[in-house]
Amino acid sequence: METREEAVEPGTWRQYGPSTLPKPLEAALEAFAERGYDGTSIREVAARAGLSVPGLYHHYPSKQALLVSLTTLVMRDLLDRSRQALEEAGPTPSERFDAVVESLLRYHMFRRNQAFVASTEMRSMEPDNRKAYIALRDEQQRMLDEIVRDGVASGEFGTEFPEDASRAVTTMCVAVASWYRPDGPLSPDEVVRRYLAIARCAVGAR
Amino acid sequence: METREEAVEPGTWRQYGPSTLPKPLEAALEAFAERGYDGTSIREVAARAGLSVPGLYHHYPSKQALLVSLTTLVMRDLLDRSRQALEEAGPTPSERFDAVVESLLRYHMFRRNQAFVASTEMRSMEPDNRKAYIALRDEQQRMLDEIVRDGVASGEFGTEFPEDASRAVTTMCVAVASWYRPDGPLSPDEVVRRYLAIARCAVGAR
Amino acid sequence: METREEAVEPGTWRQYGPSTLPKPLEAALEAFAERGYDGTSIREVAARAGLSVPGLYHHYPSKQALLVSLTTLVMRDLLDRSRQALEEAGPTPSERFDAVVESLLRYHMFRRNQAFVASTEMRSMEPDNRKAYIALRDEQQRMLDEIVRDGVASGEFGTEFPEDASRAVTTMCVAVASWYRPDGPLSPDEVVRRYLAIARCAVGAR
Amino acid sequence: METREEAVEPGTWRQYGPSTLPKPLEAALEAFAERGYDGTSIREVAARAGLSVPGLYHHYPSKQALLVSLTTLVMRDLLDRSRQALEEAGPTPSERFDAVVESLLRYHMFRRNQAFVASTEMRSMEPDNRKAYIALRDEQQRMLDEIVRDGVASGEFGTEFPEDASRAVTTMCVAVASWYRPDGPLSPDEVVRRYLAIARCAVGAR
DNA sequence: CATGAATGAGATTTCATTCAT
DNA sequence: GATGAATGAAATCTCATTCAT
Numbered sequence: 004m005e006t007r008e009e010a011v012e013p014g015t016w017r018q019y020g021p022s023t024l025p026k027p028l029e030a031a032l033e034a035f036a037e038r039g040y041d042g043t044s045i046r047e048v049a050a051r052a053g054l055s056v057p058g059l060y061h062h063y064p065s066k067q068a069l070l071v072s073l074t075t076l077v078m079r080d081l082l083d084r085s086r087q088a089l090e091e092a093g094p095t096p097s098e099r100f101d102a103v104v105e106s107l108l109r110y111h112m113f114r115r116n117q118a119f120v121a122s123t124e125m126r127s128m129e130p131d132n133r134k135a136y137i138a139l140r141d142e143q144q145r146m147l148d149e150i151v152r153d154g155v156a157s158g159e160f161g162t163e164f165p166e167d168a169s170r171a172v173t174t175m176c177v178a179v180a181s182w183y184r185p186d187g188p189l190s191p192d193e194v195v196r197r198y199l200a201i202a203r204c205a206v207g208a209r
Numbered sequence: 210m211e212t213r214e215e216a217v218e219p220g221t222w223r224q225y226g227p228s229t230l231p232k233p234l235e236a237a238l239e240a241f242a243e244r245g246y247d248g249t250s251i252r253e254v255a256a257r258a259g260l261s262v263p264g265l266y267h268h269y270p271s272k273q274a275l276l277v278s279l280t281t282l283v284m285r286d287l288l289d290r291s292r293q294a295l296e297e298a299g300p301t302p303s304e305r306f307d308a309v310v311e312s313l314l315r316y317h318m319f320r321r322n323q324a325f326v327a328s329t330e331m332r333s334m335e336p337d338n339r340k341a342y343i344a345l346r347d348e349q350q351r352m353l354d355e356i357v358r359d360g361v362a363s364g365e366f367g368t369e370f371p372e373d374a375s376r377a378v379t380t381m382c383v384a385v386a387s388w389y390r391p392d393g394p395l396s397p398d399e400v401v402r403r404y405l406a407i408a409r410c411a412v413g414a415r
Numbered sequence: 416m417e418t419r420e421e422a423v424e425p426g427t428w429r430q431y432g433p434s435t436l437p438k439p440l441e442a443a444l445e446a447f448a449e450r451g452y453d454g455t456s457i458r459e460v461a462a463r464a465g466l467s468v469p470g471l472y473h474h475y476p477s478k479q480a481l482l483v484s485l486t487t488l489v490m491r492d493l494l495d496r497s498r499q500a501l502e503e504a505g506p507t508p509s510e511r512f513d514a515v516v517e518s519l520l521r522y523h524m525f526r527r528n529q530a531f532v533a534s535t536e537m538r539s540m541e542p543d544n545r546k547a548y549i550a551l552r553d554e555q556q557r558m559l560d561e562i563v564r565d566g567v568a569s570g571e572f573g574t575e576f577p578e579d580a581s582r583a584v585t586t587m588c589v590a591v592a593s594w595y596r597p598d599g600p601l602s603p604d605e606v607v608r609r610y611l612a613i614a615r616c617a618v619g620a621r
Numbered sequence: 622m623e624t625r626e627e628a629v630e631p632g633t634w635r636q637y638g639p640s641t642l643p644k645p646l647e648a649a650l651e652a653f654a655e656r657g658y659d660g661t662s663i664r665e666v667a668a669r670a671g672l673s674v675p676g677l678y679h680h681y682p683s684k685q686a687l688l689v690s691l692t693t694l695v696m697r698d699l700l701d702r703s704r705q706a707l708e709e710a711g712p713t714p715s716e717r718f719d720a721v722v723e724s725l726l727r728y729h730m731f732r733r734n735q736a737f738v739a740s741t742e743m744r745s746m747e748p749d750n751r752k753a754y755i756a757l758r759d760e761q762q763r764m765l766d767e768i769v770r771d772g773v774a775s776g777e778f779g780t781e782f783p784e785d786a787s788r789a790v791t792t793m794c795v796a797v798a799s800w801y802r803p804d805g806p807l808s809p810d811e812v813v814r815r816y817l818a819i820a821r822c823a824v825g826a827r
Numbered sequence: 828c829a830t831g832a833a834t835g836a837g838a839t840t841t842c843a844t845t846c847a848t
Numbered sequence: 849g850a851t852g853a854a855t856g857a858a859a860t861c862t863c864a865t866t867c868a869t
Contacts, residue, residue, distance in 0.1 A: 039332060041247035045839060055855050057841080062853090066839070123329070126245065164403045170388065171381045171407050178380040189373075197370045201377050204410040251864060261829050263866080268828095272864065451744065453659035457843060467850050469845080474849095478843070535741070538657060576815045579807075583819050586796040587789045594788070609782045613789050616822040663860060673834050678861070680832090 013091055016084035016106055019113035024076065027052040027062055031069040036116040040070055040127035070124060071132045077117040078139040081110050085146060096154030097208060103147050104202045105195050107176040111183070112191050118180040144173060151206050161207030172202045219297055222290035222312055225319035230282065233258040233268055237275040242322040246276055246333040276330060277338045283323040284345035287316050291352060302360030303414060309353050310408045311401050313382040317389070318397050324386040350379060357412050367413030378408045425503055428496035428518055431525035436488065439464040439474055443481040448528040452482055452539040482536060483544045489529040490551035493522050497558060508566030509620060515559050516614045517607050519588040523595070524603050530592040556585060563618050573619030584614045631709055634702040634724055637731035642694065645670040645680050649687040654734040658688055658745035688742060689750045695735040696757035699728050703764060714772030715826060721765050722820045723813050725794040729801070730809050736798040762791060769824050779825030790820045 024032065030051035034043040045066050049059040063069050085106045092102035111118045125133060151169045154160035162168040175198065183194065203209075228235065236257035240249040251272050255265040269275050291312045298308035317324045331339055357375045360366035368374040381404065389400065409415075436444065442463035446455040457478050461471040475481050497518040504514035523530045537545055563581045566572035574580040587610065595606065615621075642650065648669035652661040663684050667677040681687045703724045710720035729736045743751055769787045772778035780786045793816065801812065821827075 037332070039245060039247055041245055042333065044837080046837090054853095056839090057856085058854050060840070061855095064840095126243075127248070163406070167400075167403045168407055171384075171404065174384040175377045175380055178377075178384065182376065194373075197373045198377065200369070201374055201411045204413070205407045207410070250862080252862095261831095262864090263830080264828050266865075449744075451657060451659055453657055454745070456841075458841095467852095468843090469851080470849050472844075538655070539660065575818070579812075579815045580819055582800065583793045583796075583816065587792050590789075590792040590796065609785045610789065612781070613786055613823045616825070617819045619822070662858080664858090672832095674860090675835085675862080676833050679834095682861095684860070 016087040016091075017109060019109070022114065022117070024073075025062070027054065027059055028069065028073050028076070031073055032116050032120060035070070035073075035120045035124060040066075040124045067129055067132065070127060071136075073117070074121040074124070074128070074136055075139075077114070077121045078136065078143070080114070081107075081118070082139060082143055084110060085143060089146070096150050096157055096159050097203075099150045100147075100154060100160075100203070100206065100208070101199060103150060104172060104176065104199055107147075107173065108179060108195050108198055109191060111176055111180040112185075112194060115180045115183060118177065122177055122180075144170070147173060154206060154208070159208065161209070162205070163207075165206070168206045172205050175202065175205075222293040222297075223315060225315070228320070228323070230279070231268070233260065233265055234275065234279050234282070237279055238322055238326060241276070241279075241326045241330060246272075246330045273335055273338065276333060277342075279323075280327040280330070280334070280342050281345070283320070283327045284342065284349070286320070287313075287324070288345060288349055290316060291349060295352070302356050302363055302365050303409075305356045306353075306360060306366075306409070306412065306414070307405060309356060310378060310382065310405055313353075313379065314385060314401050314404055315397060317382055317386040318391075318400060321386045321389060324383065328383055328386075350376070353379060360412060360414070365414065367415075368411070369413075371412070374412045378411050381408065381411075423499060428499040428503075429521060431521070434526070434529070436485070437474075439466065439471055440481065440485050440488070443485055444528055444532060447482070447485075447532045447536060452478075452536045479541055479544065482539060483548075485529075486533040486536070486540070486548050487551070489526070489533045490548065490555070492526070493519075493530070494551060494555055496522060497555060501558070508562050508569055508571050509615075511562045512559075512566060512572075512615070512618065512620070513611060515562060516584060516588065516611055519559075519585065520591060520607050520610055521603060523588055523592040524597075524606060527592045527595060530589065534589055534592075556582070559585060566618060566620070571620065573621070574617070575619075577618070580618045584617050587614065587617075629705060634705040634709075635727060637727070640732070640735070642691070643680070645672065645677055646687065646691050646694070649691055650734050650738060653688070653691075653738045653742060658684075658742045685747055685750065688745060689754075691735070692739040692742070692746070692754055693757070695732070695739045696754065696761070698732070699725075699736070700757060700761055702728060703761060707764070714768050714775055714777050715821075717768045718765075718772060718778075718821070718824065718826070719817060721768060722790060722794065722817055725765075725791065726797060726813050726816055727809060729794055729798040730803075730812060733798045733801060736795065740795055740798075762788070765791060772824065772826070777826065779827075780823070781825075783824070786824045790823050793820065793823075 049056045088102040088106040092098045148169045151165045255262045294308040294312040298304045354375045357371045461468045500514040500518040504510045560581045563577045667674045706720040706724040710716045766787045769783045
């Protein structure tokens, strides 16, 4: 009876296998994460990708194109996962809030570098590319804003400043990418549990 | 009865005049904030400082030295202000928490660029310089960690995860530097009021 | 009674249909005319020819080969036309002079790009290829030189400096390629009329 | 009683010492003349100028700048000489015609490479630079055009097509740069004598 | 400190050409 | 012949830094 175009297994948004980026993007990602866009030479990316420099140019016509392809894929992946989390969530703002926050948190742990580079290297994008990236990022932010507003309207959330709280929550989640380490003391599930508690509190849940 | 080395007017930590950085550092700051360390040429810094290139080298022996001087001054300023806020605060963990958080928030609003560059360009520091910078930053973080722990011990804060909450709070405050604009809709006092509410809640105050 | 190998319609040397160059050479011609040999990439030629790059290499083994094939065809065409013009001309040096000059003028108007590229890109030819090209060009020049000498000998031309006059005439005709435009104010016939007058005068005709 | 700003020795326009171009331009000139603009690498120019590559960039900010500086100096020099020749010439169109043609001829013999590169590499100039160059070149052409028109008006020149004749004469003179060799069989004075004869005839002098 | 000249190293990008399919 | 991938060599240009004056 399922009539959706793409029927996806439930919970897929929680599953993170090894990243499926094409090799040159994987190489660019690592390099950008370590040294930044401007601090990374195309030679370095090519070497990491196991290509000659012109070989790299055969696939991506410029350094900027690497950044754009990378960040676009990243934001699409994040958005897809958040949307899927929402679809599977219960109907109440609280449930929806938890779902989006959890998807944000997991993404920033399991796709740490991707998330970090995307948010950090916005300034290295050429104007048009930046505009396109910001549009995607804003879409993600608005998703949470709306839920928080709904929660305040329904009385589930008590915050006086829904916008600020929403941004503060996003901010916290994004920052996870800069300290979380897979081999650190906290498991992803534990991070989710703890940050979810803080996030709920930030919006005055209950 | 005052026996401190430097007796400072009370509330100085809340006062932010125009920055007192030496001109070359001011120039470097603006450039680094706009284009990043690697994206900034020494010629650009010299031009912004109204100096010739060799003139700039007369004051700072390398590009790296500009970054180090800059970030060291920044962290010292922030630490000084936080310490002063603490000295003037009441004795309870709640009062002390509020003081440190407010000092963090104000710093990240009034010294937006400084805070942003310092936190962003850590990766551009040579190993020893990075180590020294991290030491200062950790000192700042430990200041808050300790207060949160004290608050939990005293029963004023109810969080289960003092360390996480403390880091999340710092994180939120640091991120203020990347969205706050002096000509935006929120006054610094209002930002302080709102974020303080969120921060208190994150540590389970009350 | 006709015994020539190839009997050609009279006046053919005056007829210029659309150029019959193979497509890759046509493409190379246009590109070389616009941007010069060194300023043209093989990819550009391939694209203009509607071929893939390896497809182009299938027909011509190198960029240099394109230039050589092109200029050889061009010079042969020009020489053929001049020879044919001579064959159809009357026996006097004046008549023969007019015929060759007219053929030169028409070629440089109707095969403007070909003539321009051939004369311009001599310096881009590898030594042996250049030598071969120069041989053809000299043959053309000698054709005119000889007629002028005959005309002086017969008293029809009065110039003191037959060689100089002959070269100056060639020069003028070649230069027509760099200013003549099919949509300009002068018809080819009119250009022929005017330049022929100047050319005759340069050799002291009458 | 001389009140001119710059009193110049008469006949200066006929004097050609060794060229006074700055060394990098001299180097660029030779290279461009031999291999063309696109065929010349900046390394080659630097090497010929006895500079490192960045050393060359210290003086000229781009390859294009070399071309522009060079061709501007060239056209100014030529124009100055032609104007001076005119000032010293007698009042009749014939005398003025001879003066300008002689100045053109001498320039294209003594500054052969300069003249050749300037006329050849127009297509390598960026649009604005080309426009500026063409303006200078047209000024030179109009100088001759005007004289020829005057000569026709006064009855000294009999040509039916003053514009064509004028361009043909210029063309001949310019082309001298591509065959004249200082060690060839004709002295500059002799070339002047012979070409002047042809040029006069082209405009129907007498 | 400013000016001006200089440079080794290295940046991004392009080119002609080749080969496997 | 087209497609796609690949590459050594070389192109233009920039950078941090230095030195003489």
